[in-house]
Amino acid sequence: MNRSALFWFRRDLRLAGNPALSAALAAGKRVVPVYIHAPEAEADWVPGAASRWWLHRSLSALDGELRARGSRLIVRHGPAQQALDRLIAETAADAVYWNRLYEPAILARDGDLEQALQQAGIEVHHHNAALLFEPWTLATRSGAPYRVFTPYWKACLRLGLPETIAPAPQRLPSVANDLESLPLDSLQLEPRFPWDAGLQAAWVPGEQGAQARLQAFLAEAAIDYAENRDRPDRAGTSRLSPHLHFGEIGPHQVVAAIHRTLGDVGPRSTAGAEAYLRELGWREFAHHLLFHFPHTADRALDERFDDFPWASDFSDELTAWQRGQTGIPLVDAGMRELWQTGWMHNRARMIAASFLTKNLLVPWQQGARWFWDTLVDADLANNTLGWQWTAGCGADAAPYFRIFNPVLQGERFDPDGLYIERWVPELAGLPPQHRHAPWKAPQAVLDASGIRLGRDYPQPIVDLKTSRQRALDRFARIRR
Numbered sequence: 001m002n003r004s005a006l007f008w009f010r011r012d013l014r015l016a017g018n019p020a021l022s023a024a025l026a027a028g029k030r031v032v033p034v035y036i037h038a039p040e041a042e043a044d045w046v047p048g049a050a051s052r053w054w055l056h057r058s059l060s061a062l063d064g065e066l067r068a069r070g071s072r073l074i075v076r077h078g079p080a081q082q083a084l085d086r087l088i089a090e091t092a093a094d095a096v097y098w099n100r101l102y103e104p105a106i107l108a109r110d111g112d113l114e115q116a117l118q119q120a121g122i123e124v125h126h127h128n129a130a131l132l133f134e135p136w137t138l139a140t141r142s143g144a145p146y147r148v149f150t151p152y153w154k155a156c157l158r159l160g161l162p163e164t165i166a167p168a169p170q171r172l173p174s175v176a177n178d179l180e181s182l183p184l185d186s187l188q189l190e191p192r193f194p195w196d197a198g199l200q201a202a203w204v205p206g207e208q209g210a211q212a213r214l215q216a217f218l219a220e221a222a223i224d225y226a227e228n229r230d231r232p233d234r235a236g237t238s239r240l241s242p243h244l245h246f247g248e249i250g251p252h253q254v255v256a257a258i259h260r261t262l263g264d265v266g267p268r269s270t271a272g273a274e275a276y277l278r279e280l281g282w283r284e285f286a287h288h289l290l291f292h293f294p295h296t297a298d299r300a301l302d303e304r305f306d307d308f309p310w311a312s313d314f315s316d317e318l319t320a321w322q323r324g325q326t327g328i329p330l331v332d333a334g335m336r337e338l339w340q341t342g343w344m345h346n347r348a349r350m351i352a353a354s355f356l357t358k359n360l361l362v363p364w365q366q367g368a369r370w371f372w373d374t375l376v377d378a379d380l381a382n383n384t385l386g387w388q389w390t391a392g393c394g395a396d397a398a399p400y401f402r403i404f405n406p407v408l409q410g411e412r413f414d415p416d417g418l419y420i421e422r423w424v425p426e427l428a429g430l431p432p433q434h435r436h437a438p439w440k441a442p443q444a445v446l447d448a449s450g451i452r453l454g455r456d457y458p459q460p461i462v463d464l465k466t467s468r469q470r471a472l473d474r475f476a477r478i479r480r
Contacts, residue, residue, distance in 0.1 A: 003029055003030070003092055003093065003094045003095075004029055004030045004031070004032055004091040004092055004093040004094070005024050005027060005029035005030070005031050005032070005093055005094070005095040005096070005097060005123075006031075006032050006034050006084065006087055006088065006091065006093045006095070006096045006097070007020065007021050007024045007031050007032065007033050007034065007097045007098070008034055008035075008036065008084070008096060008097065008098040009033060009034065009035045009062065009073070010035075010098060010099065010101060010247075011101060011130065011245065011246055011247045012099040012129045012130065012247035012250075013058045013059065013061075013062045013206075013207065013246050013247050013248050014062075014168075014207040014210070014247055014248050014249060014250070015065055015066075015069075015168035015169060015207065016165065016166070016167055016168035016207070016253070017129070017165040017166060017249075017250045017252055017253045018099070018129055018166065018250075019099065019127040019128065019129050019166065020097045020098055020099045020125065020126060020127040020129060021097070021169075022166040022169075023097060023125055023127060024095070024097040024125070025169060025172075027095070029093075029094075029095060030173045031071075031097075031172065031173055032074060032087070032091050032093065032173075032175055032179070033066055033071055033072070033073050033074065033172075033175075034073070034074045034075075034076065034083075034087055035059060035062075035073055035074070035075050035076070036076050036077070036078050036080050036083045036084070037075070037076070037077055037078060037187045038077075038078025038079055038080045038083070039078075040078065040079065041078065041079070041080060041105060041106060041109045042103065042105055042106065043104075043105035044105075044297075044298070045103070045105070045297065045372065045380050047378070048372045048373030048374065048375070048378055049191065049373055049374070050199065050342040050373065050374050050375055050376045050378065051375075051376065051378050052189040052190070053189065053190065053191065053196055053199055053342070053376070054199075054203070054205050054242055054246060054342075054376045055189055055246065056184060056187070056189035056190050057205035057206065058205040058206050058246050058248060059073065059075070059184055060184055060206075061205060061206025061207065061208065061209070061248075062206065062207070063184075064206075065168075065206075065207060065208075066172060069169060069170065069171050069172040070171050070172050070173070070174050071172035071173060071174060071175055072175050072181065073181065074087070074175065074179055074180075074181045075181045075182045075183075075184060075186075075187070076181075076182060077182065077186075077187075080109065080113060081112075081113055081116060084096060084113070084117070085120075088122060090179060090180075091176075091179065093122070094121075094122060094123060095122060095123035095124070095125065096117060096122060096123070096124055096125070097125045097126070097127075098110075098125075098126050098127075099126065099127050099128065099129035099130065099247070100126050100127065100128055100129075100130070100134070101130065102130070102131070102134075102135060102287050102290065102291050102381070103290065103297075103380050103381070104290070104291075104294035104297070107291075110126075114126070129247060129250055130247060130250065130251075130287075131251065131284055131287055132156065132161055132162055132251050132252065132255065132280070132284055133156055133159065133284055133288075135287055135288045135290075135291030135292060136291070138152065138155050138156065138159075138288065145288060145289070145291075145292035145293075146285070146288060146395075147289075147301075147395040147396060148395065148396045149281070149282065149285050149395075149396045150396075152281075152284075152285050152288065153278065153281040153285070156281060156284065161255045161277065162252055162255070163252055163255050163256035163259065164252060165250075165252055165253050165256055198339075198340035198341050198342070199341060199342045199376065201341075202340075202341040202342070202343070203242070203341075203342070203376060205242070205243075205246070205248070206248055207248045207249070209243065209248065210240065210243035210248035210249035211249065213238070213239060213240055213243060214238070214240060214243075214249060214253075214254065214257055217237075217238040217239070217240065218257060218258075218261045218262075220235070221235060221236050221237065221238070222238075222258070222261065222262055222272050222273070222276065223262065223272050224236065224272060225237070225238075225272040225273075225275050225276050226271040226272050226274070226275035229275060229276075229279075229346075230346075230347045230413050231347070231413050231414070232333075232334070232345035232347055232348050232413060232414055232419040233413070233414045233415075233416065233418040233419040237345065237346070238276065239343065240254065241343075241377035241379075241382075242342075242343070242376040242377040244283070244377075245377050245378070245379045245382075251280055251283070251284075254280065255277065255280070258273050258276060258277060259273070282382075282385070283381075283382060285385070285396075286379075286381035286382045286384070286385035286386075287381040289301075289381070289384075289385060289394070289395050290380065290381040290384055290385075293395075296384050296388060296394065297380055297384050298365065300364075300388060300391075300393035300394065301388060301393065301394045301395055302392075302393045302394065302397070304393075304478045304479070305391075305393040305478065307478065308393075308474065308475075308478055309361075309474050309477065310361050310362065310363045311360065311361040311362060314360060314361070314362045314366075316461075317360045317362060317461060317462070318356075318360075318362055318366055320458070320461050321335060321352070321355070321356050321360065321362070321367075322335065322370055323335070323339075324336035324339065324423075324424075325458050326355070326458065326460065326461050326462075327439070327453075327457065327458035327459050327460035327461055328355060328406050328407075328460055328461075328464070329406075329410065329420045329424050329427055329435055329436055329437075329438065330348065330351055330406040330407075330409060330410040330414065330419070330420065330436060331351060331352050331355045331406050332423070332424050333348065333419050333420050333422070333423035333424050334348030334349065334351065334352045334423075335352055336423045336424065337423050338371075338374050338375065339374065340423075341376075342374065342375060342376035342377075343375065343376055343377060344375070345419075347409070347413055348419075349371075349386065350386075350390055350404060351404045351406050351409050352367075353367055353386065353387060353390040353391070354390050354402075354403060354404040355404070355406060357387075357390060357391040358391075358403045358404075358467075358468070358471040359403070359462055359464060359467040359468065359471065360461075360462060360467070361467075361470070361471060361474065364387045364388065364390070364391035364393065365387075367387055368383055368384065368387040371383055371387075392475065400472075400475035400476075400479065401472060401475070403468050403471060403472070405464060405468075406436070406464070407436045407437045407464065410435075410436035411436055414436070415432075416432045417430075417432035417433075417435035417436065420435040420436065421435070424457070426451065426456050426457040427451065427457060429449035429450055429451060430445065430446075430449045430451065431445065431449075438451065438453060438457065439453060439459060439460055
């Protein structure tokens, strides 16, 4: 009689394009799908509230997909070592399969776990389901990790972007009825108070939701992606980031779909394909950096920033930023979109992050922590890269003198003020040309719109020009 094997779902919550699952099934063993809830393994970066919300629904969707194929998901609490030991004993398993993760704490845990299982005589098989190129597969000519994106991405393209995808299995081995599985509610992932209506309206977690999102992007926005990706007033992005983070879809699948749909259509579609695949490249680069520089989740890669003179008393400014009450409309629009939907357009992310770290001089770690708790696509590698890039302290970072002007950015990328109108409705009555800087609007225009600054919408909490110069002066100190 064939023995059993455990397939350990982690952040690979899909059946198609899942290499470790395919390997487990190909081995001819009775595969038992398990999920072990062990947030303590992620050390200081336990998933935030929005991520937990998504995870609950993604696990529920996964269990439904498994049941439709004759199996079911076995849910257990961690720590992982104890949970796996118990499951091995209960199922007579002689092998464990999983797909690799790359965060520093998880890598350390998995290394110890693999050694302990092998010493106990259990086979361990792990595969890559999350990345096109694992962090250790690319290096500069000197053998060092890449620290600049463009040569990194050129090296990826020289290797060729992989597209091999195993289809989802049609049937799966049944799981013994007496094998205990905890109810999802016992993981306490859902909010205690009903703050999630906006998330429910915006997202469909799960593998089917990911595929639907991909198809919608290909049909509606991919051709014009290069032109529209920076426009928060348009539905020009894929919004696949949370699905990619939880592994409901893999980058191989996205690459294959992009090439299949856009590869040979024409110049515009080629530009859209290249621009979108480049964004996948930034995701890869983020994992490359975090793997080689694991301290950067909390500390700047550029060591000069260890002594940067950040503001010391910033609680009021940070709170105003978190609540979308800074008096700077484009910043506030982004922060309110985040609070309502668990997601923010990337252009708005850059502008909001620049405002926090440069105009307000709040340490970038404060912003990273807020995004970590509120984003449904919160990903340690991407979050770290994004914040260090904007603050100017990471690899391939924005120059220290690049301080986004949210008014000019709004006029360029939200020219009709539609993004402001949606997320800062207090200003919807203003003519579009005044929505990005209402404090500059003539009093007669404010009166005609029924808006009084300081009552209906805040005055700016900081002067953009003065705060920009203050930041430049402080950045100049550490550059010297």
